[in-house]
Amino acid sequence: MRIxxxxxxxxxxxxxxSTGVAIASCALRQLGSLPVDMHGLAPIVSAKINGAEAxxxxxxxxxxxxxxxxxxxxxxxxxHSMPGSxxxxxxxxxxxxxxxxxxxxDFFGVPAHNVQFLVIDERFGDEYAGIFGQNLMRFTDVEYDxxxxxxxxxxxxxxxxxxxxxxxxxxxxxxxxxQYVDRSEDHLRSTxxxxxxxxxxxxxxxxxxxxxxLQAAESVGITPDSPGVKFLGFAGGLGPxxxxxWSAPVDSFQLGxxxxxxxxxxxADLDPAHRVGEIWDNMPDMLLGEDFFLSHRVYVSYSQRxxxxxxxxxxxxxxxxxxxxxxxxxxxxxxxxxGPASAATGQQPDxxxxxxxxxFRRRGLGYAATQQFDRALADLxxxxxxxxxxxxxxxxxxxxxxxxxxFKPALQDFTTAIKLKPDDIDAHLxxxxxxxxxxxxxxxxxxxxxxxxxxxxxxxxxxxxVRLQLSDMYGTLGDYSAAVGEVDQWLSHHPLxxxxxxxxxxxxxxxxxxxxxxxxxxxxxxxxLELRPHATEAELxxxxxxxxxxxxxxxxxxxxxxxxxxxxxxDAIHDYDSALQVNPRLPTSLYGRGLAKLRLGKKTxxxxxxxxxxxxxxxxxxxxxxxxxxx
Numbered sequence: 352m353r354i355x356x357x358x359x360x361x362x363x364x365x366x367x368x369s370t371g372v373a374i375a376s377c378a379l380r381q382l383g384s385l386p387v388d389m390h391g392l393a394p395i396v397s398a399k400i401n402g403a404e405a406x407x408x409x410x411x412x413x414x415x416x417x418x419x420x421x422x423x424x425x426x427x428x429x430x431h432s433m434p435g436s437x438x439x440x441x442x443x444x445x446x447x448x449x450x451x452x453x454x455x456x457d458f459f460g461v462p463a464h465n466v467q468f469l470v471i472d473e474r475f476g477d478e479y480a481g482i483f484g485q486n487l488m489r490f491t492d493v494e495y496d497x498x499x500x501x502x503x504x505x506x507x508x509x510x511x512x513x514x515x516x517x518x519x520x521x522x523x524x525x526x527x528x529x530q531y532v533d534r535s536e537d538h539l540r541s542t543x544x545x546x547x548x549x550x551x552x553x554x555x556x557x558x559x560x561x562x563x564x565l566q567a568a569e570s571v572g573i574t575p576d577s578p579g580v581k582f583l584g585f586a587g588g589l590g591p592x593x594x595x596x597w598s599a600p601v602d603s604f605q606l607g608x609x610x611x612x613x614x615x616x617x618x619a620d621l622d623p624a625h626r627v628g629e630i631w632d633n634m635p636d637m638l639l640g641e642d643f644f645l646s647h648r649v650y651v652s653y654s655q656r657x658x659x660x661x662x663x664x665x666x667x668x669x670x671x672x673x674x675x676x677x678x679x680x681x682x683x684x685x686x687x688x689x690g691p692a693s694a695a696t697g698q699q700p701d702x703x704x705x706x707x708x709x710x711f712r713r714r715g716l717g718y719a720a721t722q723q724f725d726r727a728l729a730d731l732x733x734x735x736x737x738x739x740x741x742x743x744x745x746x747x748x749x750x751x752x753x754x755x756x757x758f759k760p761a762l763q764d765f766t767t768a769i770k771l772k773p774d775d776i777d778a779h780l781x782x783x784x785x786x787x788x789x790x791x792x793x794x795x796x797x798x799x800x801x802x803x804x805x806x807x808x809x810x811x812x813x814x815x816x817v818r819l820q821l822s823d824m825y826g827t828l829g830d831y832s833a834a835v836g837e838v839d840q841w842l843s844h845h846p847l848x849x850x851x852x853x854x855x856x857x858x859x860x861x862x863x864x865x866x867x868x869x870x871x872x873x874x875x876x877x878x879x880l881e882l883r884p885h886a887t888e889a890e891l892x893x894x895x896x897x898x899x900x901x902x903x904x905x906x907x908x909x910x911x912x913x914x915x916x917x918x919x920x921x922d923a924i925h926d927y928d929s930a931l932q933v934n935p936r937l938p939t940s941l942y943g944r945g946l947a948k949l950r951l952g953k954k955t956x957x958x959x960x961x962x963x964x965x966x967x968x969x970x971x972x973x974x975x976x977x978x979x980x981x982x
Contacts, residue, residue, distance in 0.1 A: 412638065523662075539658065575597055578600075808837065
């Protein structure tokens with residue numbers, strides 16, 4: 352990803368209201384643009400920290416920009432405590448924050464000096480270093496054209512009474528008012544109506560999907576027991592929590608003049624343990640997430656305290672959720688709320704069509720994020736043709752070919768990417784994962800898989816999160832020693848309790864699936880549970896955990912497999928029950944419990960569990976069979 356500074360682009364033109372009454376001239380001065388890569392439903396942008404490349408999640412829901420403690424250490428930044436007890440609040444709970452200052456932070460092609468970041472003990476993985484928040488965006492008007500992979504900054508001049516959706520020459524646009532746009536309220540807050548009831552909404556690119564709070568849903572008569580409501584699992588926000596999520600049918604959703612009828616919304620039960628004090632004073636009824644931004648082109652006018660947007664097409668909500676396929680009708684615009692925009696930028700219709708390989712690549716990623724794989728691959732192929740030696744174009748096309756189940760061309764692109772950039776960890780891992788998960792592509796590919804895993808292990812930093820992925824892949828390859836070694840190395844560089852809990856669970860699962868060192872595996876799982884946040888004494892007081900917090904269900908699933916291997920069938924069933932009490936849609940827990948029940952002679956119950964597991968995951972039986980566990 353590259354950042355370009357476009358300088359000032361000015362144009363002055365006479366503008367008029369729809370009544371034809373002339374008003375003062377209006378011009379939008381484009382200050383710069385920021386390329387955005389859509390990694391699935393996560394918008395990723397690049398910047399430079401003291402000259403070194405860094406990637407960030409673009410998050411309009413974060414009032415301030417954030418670095419992880421690990422990233423601060425990687426970029427050799429000094430972290431200082433905040434005055435008093437400064438807490439960062441999010442959907443998953445609170446985080447104690449520190450602070451750091453970056454001497455030179457280059458974004459939009461312009462270096463800024465002594466830029467402050469909050470620093471938290473939150474792992475963003477190897478994907479990005481932190482969060483690009485509102486404090487870096489709200490100094491001028493911002494256009495979010497994420498379907499085309501770009502954010503633009505504008506300074507309006509003489510446009511106080513003018514519509515600023517400048518691209519909407521022939522396209523209807525919609526306007527909503529922003530509330531409390533000042534230092535005391537940095538969120539993009541507005542109102543919508545759901546089933547006729549007014550709701551507060553935040554426009555939040557950091558939320559991959561839009562969701563309604565359970566409390567707000569209940570205010571319009573929607574509960575988890577309502578007809579058509581489906582439990583989907585858990586989603587986590589900032590912090591260690593995990594919140595239950597359902598899909599629910601709604602009669603209508605309206606934002607400004609845009610209305611969609613008979614659709615589905617996601618509903619999240621935000622952890623009641625965190626509903627205290629001012630944490631929830633400013634929380635909205637609904638987050639409009641990345642699915643909204645991808646299906647719209649959005650202009651945020653801080654100068655007018657308004658948001659302008661146009662509909663791009665495609666589903667409005669619930670992207671990539673197979674449970675809701677076909678349940679996302681197109682919105683319609685209410686007459687009288689739309690019309691041609693008149694702000695002048697000197698930009699003609701379709702002037703934002705890509706002109707280079709990187710532009711086609713980014714737009715292709717935008718199409719892929721909305722499941723439009725044919726259009727995505729057409730753009731990415733054009734990018735590869737324009738720049739045949741561009742690593743990003745080939746690698747990204749390989750990823751999209753994989754998502755579209757076109758595995759042979761994906762393999763070709765990954766191989767080309769590795770030739771172009773032999774030291775890229777992601778390319779090696781992607782090719783190895785493709786060959787491991789689809790051995791029919793090349794049945795003799797084991798040496799190539801080993802080559803890629805060894806290359807990634809050699810190139811990765813000792814503390815890189817990718818080491819846990821490498822452990823799984825070495826385990827699949829049958830190299831138990833290398834697999835354990837990767838987890839051990841990761842654990843040795845992550846002393847914090849939450850990280851230790853994660854690594855110990857990985858090692859427990861590895862040993863359980865490989866049927867190796869089972870008593871050590873049991874110790875790993877027990878220790879992981881002891882270190883997990885929110886675990887109560889009752890949950891940890893025996894080897895058979897009950898009523899485990901949602902972030903412990905994965906460890907219970909691992910420990911149950913250890914018990915199954917050891918022949919402690921009742922213990923295995925108890926742990927599987929505890930995991931499924933939290934998340935009834937865990938296929939490994941359902942399948943494992945089914946096997947345990949069959950071995951206890953409970954044929955009817957066991958077969959019912961196996962069938963339920965395979966309904967959720969058609970490959971679960973095959974994976975258990977490879978572990979030597981079959982009915």
